[in-house]
Amino acid sequence: xxxxxxxGVLASVQDLGRHGHRQLGxxxxxxxxxxxxxxxxxxxxxxxxxxxxxxxMGGCELQFEADTRIALAGDDFGASLDGVxxxxxWSVPVAAGQTLRLAGANAxxxxxPGVRSWLAVAGGIDVPPVLDSRSTDLKAGFGGLQGRALRxxxxxxxxxxxxxxxxxxxxxxxxxxPDWGPAEDDGAIALRVLPGPEFELFTLAAREQLxxxxxxxxxxxxxxxxxxxxxxxxxxxxxxxxxxxxxxGTIQVPPSGQPIILMGDAQTTGGYPRIGVVIRADLWKxxxxxxxxxxxxxxxxxxxxxxxxAGQQRYLAQVAQGLAAAGWPxxx
Amino acid sequence: xxxxxxxxxxxxxxxxxxxxxxALLCDLPxxxxxxxxxxxxALAEHAREWPGVGETxxxxxxxxxxxxxxxxxxxxxxxxxxxxxPKLSAGAVEGRLVEIPVAYGGEHGPDLADVAAHTGFTPAExxxxxTAAEYVVYLLGFLPGFSFMGGLPPELATPRRAExxxxxxxxxVGIGGEQTGIYPLVSPGGWQLIGRTPLEMFxxxxxxxxxxxxxxxxxxxxxxxxx
Numbered sequence: 001x002x003x004x005x006x007x008g009v010l011a012s013v014q015d016l017g018r019h020g021h022r023q024l025g026x027x028x029x030x031x032x033x034x035x036x037x038x039x040x041x042x043x044x045x046x047x048x049x050x051x052x053x054x055x056x057m058g059g060c061e062l063q064f065e066a067d068t069r070i071a072l073a074g075d076d077f078g079a080s081l082d083g084v085x086x087x088x089x090w091s092v093p094v095a096a097g098q099t100l101r102l103a104g105a106n107a108x109x110x111x112x113p114g115v116r117s118w119l120a121v122a123g124g125i126d127v128p129p130v131l132d133s134r135s136t137d138l139k140a141g142f143g144g145l146q147g148r149a150l151r152x153x154x155x156x157x158x159x160x161x162x163x164x165x166x167x168x169x170x171x172x173x174x175x176x177x178p179d180w181g182p183a184e185d186d187g188a189i190a191l192r193v194l195p196g197p198e199f200e201l202f203t204l205a206a207r208e209q210l211x212x213x214x215x216x217x218x219x220x221x222x223x224x225x226x227x228x229x230x231x232x233x234x235x236x237x238x239x240x241x242x243x244x245x246x247x248x249g250t251i252q253v254p255p256s257g258q259p260i261i262l263m264g265d266a267q268t269t270g271g272y273p274r275i276g277v278v279i280r281a282d283l284w285k286x287x288x289x290x291x292x293x294x295x296x297x298x299x300x301x302x303x304x305x306x307x308x309x310a311g312q313q314r315y316l317a318q319v320a321q322g323l324a325a326a327g328w329p330x331x332x
Numbered sequence: 333x334x335x336x337x338x339x340x341x342x343x344x345x346x347x348x349x350x351x352x353x354x355a356l357l358c359d360l361p362x363x364x365x366x367x368x369x370x371x372x373x374a375l376a377e378h379a380r381e382w383p384g385v386g387e388t389x390x391x392x393x394x395x396x397x398x399x400x401x402x403x404x405x406x407x408x409x410x411x412x413x414x415x416x417x418p419k420l421s422a423g424a425v426e427g428r429l430v431e432i433p434v435a436y437g438g439e440h441g442p443d444l445a446d447v448a449a450h451t452g453f454t455p456a457e458x459x460x461x462x463t464a465a466e467y468v469v470y471l472l473g474f475l476p477g478f479s480f481m482g483g484l485p486p487e488l489a490t491p492r493r494a495e496x497x498x499x500x501x502x503x504x505v506g507i508g509g510e511q512t513g514i515y516p517l518v519s520p521g522g523w524q525l526i527g528r529t530p531l532e533m534f535x536x537x538x539x540x541x542x543x544x545x546x547x548x549x550x551x552x553x554x555x556x557x558x559x
Contacts, residue, residue: 022389022398023376024542025472025516025534130536140476140517142536197349197357242364243473243480245389245396249352269391269473277352305353306401 001065002121004154008060008102010223013125013144013156014118015051018133022268028248029135029143029264031118032223032287035178036073038316040120042323043071043091043175045163045330050124051134053150055117059104062119064094068158069122069168073177074288075114077102088117090174115290122161122168138223139265162329173326175319178284178312188214188294191282194305196251198241198273206233206257210275215259215295223265226286228295232257233275246270249278249286251297261286281308340418344368346395348410355398356406358413364393366482369470371417373425373547378416384409390471390546392480427468427547432514432529434463434505438558440528443493445559447507447524450490455559461485462526467512467550477516477534477542481550484512496522503529505552516542527552 004011014037017030031037031054041050053062058077064070071091072079079086082098094100102117127134127145136144145154161168184190199207209231216229233253246252250262252272261278262270263286278286279300289295300308323330339345346358358375360368372395376388379397384404389396399409436459437444448455467483474480489510497520500506504515506523515521516533533543544550 020387021476021541022387023472023546024476024540025474025478026476026541131541137476137536139519140534140536194350194352197351197359242392242394243471244359244391244394245351245355245357247352247355247396247398267474268389269471274351277350277355279353281353302350302353302401302406309353309401 002125002156002158003063003065004150004152004156005061005063005099006059007150007152007154008055008058008104010056011060011150012054012136012138013051013127013150014054014135015133016049017264018131018135018137018143021131022245025268026131026140027137027265027268029137030133031135032116032264033074033118033284035284035312035316036118036288037120039089039175039177039319040071040073040118041124042319042328042330043089044069044120044122045161045167045328046120046122046124047162047330050120050159051127052118052120052125055102055119057105057115058102058117060102061099063099064096066096066158067168068094068161069163070094070100071120072117073120074117077105077114077117079117087174089177090172092172093169114288116287121158122163123159126157126159137265167328175322178315180285184296186214186294188296189285189289190296190298191285192279192300192305192308193251193276193297194279194300194302196274196276197244199275201235201273202253202275203234203236206231206235206275209233210297211299213297215297217289217291217293217295219291221291223263225260225262225266226289228259228261230258233259235273241271241273243269243271246274247277249280249283250274251276251278263287279305279308281305281312343418345414345417348413350406351396354401355396356409356413358395358397360393362393366468367422368393369468370422370425370547371420374420374422375413375416376546377425378420379413382409382412391473392470425547427545427549429549429551430544431551431553432505432531433553433555434527434529435555436462436527436557440558441505441526443506443524444526447488447490447526451488453487456557458488458526459554459557461488462512463552463554469544469546469548469550471546472542472544475516475519475534476536477544479513479533479544479550480511481513484510486510488512490524492522493524496520500525501528503531503533505529
C-alpha cells in the first residue's frame, strides 16, 4: 500500500488511457504525458499498461508501506526519498516506511517552473479497471480511486511486481530522458502542428499569428486543455459550426480568438473551429509545459509528423532493449 | 488536402482532412440530413473493420476516424473512404426504439414554466408535444452518454438560459435551442430543464456503458407532470 500524506494540487491514478469509447462520448483521458509514464513503468519492470500516478505542481508526500521500487518522470520538483534526492528517469529501491516528497511549486521562495510528474511503482497501482483502463475520469467521476482525485489519507493498493527481490533492491540506475529538441532563444517550448480542418477559415493575419506568436499558457489550463493567451485569432467570417470530433492536441479557437489546446480529458466533440492539431510526438511537451510559460507553434506536414513519431518510437525501443539487456523485466 | 471529385452518382462525397497525424475527418456538405447522418453511421460501422483504423466518432454531418499510419497510409485510407461512401445505404444501421420515462415539471423540471412562457403553450401542452415526437440520436459527445438528438418540434425551440447552471442534476431532460437531450451526469449546463428521467444514461460498469447509441430512436413518456 501507498499512503497519500499530501496529494498536492491534483494527484490521480492514470494509465495509457481509456480508448475505444469515443463514440459514446467517453474521453481517452490517461496520463497527459504517456511517454513519461511509459518510461517510469519500464524503469520499475512494469508493463507499459500499468497504472501510475500523475502529480501536479509538486507539494506531494507519499509513504510506502512495503519494500518496492519507484521511478519518477517529468518534473522532479526537488523530489527526495527520505531526504535523498531522486532524479527524473531514475529507478530507485524503496524500503518499507520511506516517504517520497516533492517540493511545492513555490517552496523555499523560488518559483519552480515545472507542472507535472508521473510516478510508477513496481506492480502498478492496482485499482479495478473500468472500461479496460485504470485511468481516473475526473469529469465523469469513475475509474482510478473511486473516480476522484487523491486525498490526504488515501491508501493505494499496488499490484504484483515483476521484479524479484534482487532486482527490487538493485542500486539506483537511470536512463537518458526524452529529447526536447533544440532550445528556443527565448526559452519558449516549440510544438509541431499540422494545420487543422478549419485552418482556411481564419484570416491570413491570424494564420501568420498562429506561427509567429509566443503563446502564454494561462493558469486556467487543466487536464481538459491548455488555454493560451496571445494575438486574437480572427476568422474571415463568424458562424456556427456543427459538432465534430476533437482529439488531444486539437487547437480550437472559441469566439474570444484565444486558442485552447485540448488535452486528454477534453470532451470528444466540439463546436469551435480547429485551426491546427499538435502532432502526437509533441503532446508530452505540452503536458510538461509550465503555466505562464511560452509556446511557439511550428507548422509541419504529415510526413514530418510521422517521422517525429517514428523517432520517438525508436527511442522507446532503445530504452526497452537497454533494460532487457540488463536483465530487466517488463517493457512489453 | 481536399478531394477532387465532389459527387458520384448524385451522392455528395465527403471532404477529407487530416485531424493531426493519426486521424481523418470526413466532412459532409451541408445541409445535415437524417439520410446523410445514417450513411455516416454506416461508414463508421464499415471503417471499424478496416485494418489500421482505430476509433470511429460520428459528429453532426461528419465522421472522424483514428488510424495507425504505420498500418494504413493516408492515401489508402482516403481511397477506401471515397470508394465505400457512394455504396453505403442509408438504412444500413438499424437503431433501436428506446422509451425514456420522464417526470416533467416541478423540482425535476424547474424551467418548464419558462419554456411554456417562451413558446406560448401551457406547460401541459409543452409536455404533450415533447412526448408526441420521435427523436433520433445523431451522435454522442460532450459527456459520456450525452446524446445530440434531432427531431424536436420546432415550436418547442427555446433559447438556452442566460445564466448557465453550475450543476445541472444528473438525468435532467432539457431543451437547448432546437435540440433536446438528457444530461447523463451532474455538469454545468445552460439548457432549459423540463423534466428528469429515472434511467441511468451512463453506467461505466454496464455493457454497453451508455443507454443510447448513435442511430437509436427515442420517445419520451410522461410519468408525471407538475405544473
